[in-house]
Amino acid sequence: MATSGIEVTAMNFAYDGQPQLFSRFTLNIAHGSRCLLIGANGSGKTTLLKILAGKHMVGGRDVVRVLGCSAFHDTQLVCGGELAYLGGSWSKTIGSAGDVPLQGDFSAEHMIFGVEGVDPLRREKLIELLDIDLQWRMHKVSDGQRRRVQICMGLLQPYKVLLLDEITVDLDVVTRMDLLDFFKEECDQRGATIVYATHIFDGLETWATHVAYIQDGELRRCESLAMDKGNKENARL
């Protein structure tokens, strides 16, 4: 069964009062791929992921398509958990104050078990994988521990498309590798599609199936890595 993954067609985008960041930008990511999104600081990776996550309205319904639906207009994609975005710091937007870090004396258990309609086995697996102590108080843990709870919550629903923006940056090496293995399993077993923006390439040479390289809002390269397996070129990602 052929299912569409991510399709961006001739997309134009600029932040208010800024020059055009994406101009007639086109990208196709096949269903079931693990695509690395790479590029220099400011090249547009986060912006692209947020657009794919339906956080910005860009053009009409046909410009940014995820799983055959419009990323922005078809809100059931995000509400139903099929399209998930994990990135940035854990914050909430408060009116004119902008993004304010999440504060408050909550336990990890309160946060994780607060997500409704979750398969308990999947939840158990994630808690174990991320080595989370349910008694952690969220305002007293390290950045990496807080990040693990954030990742756990973001993965509780079995997404079909997962957009990751540098989320493994605070994780220790072992947890990062375990998580990458979990993502690979999710693609192989459930046909999930993952786009992962990162600057840390350790262990990704054989993990990724595709790489997309953007420079100043332009797609410079988008290709399969499968043919290159074992090729030293990949090690220089």
Ligand SMILES: Nc1ncnc2c1ncn2[C@@H]1O[C@H](COP(=O)(O)OP(=O)(O)OP(=O)(O)O)[C@@H](O)[C@H]1O
């Ligand atoms: N909210 C915003 N308003 C205006 N301009 C923005 C905003 N967010 C990002 N930009 C600009 O858009 C461009 C792309 O930023 P973006 O965050 O997408 O890059 P990036 O590739 O994710 O960078 P990094 O690797 O540093 O995370 C940059 O020039 C940035 O200054």
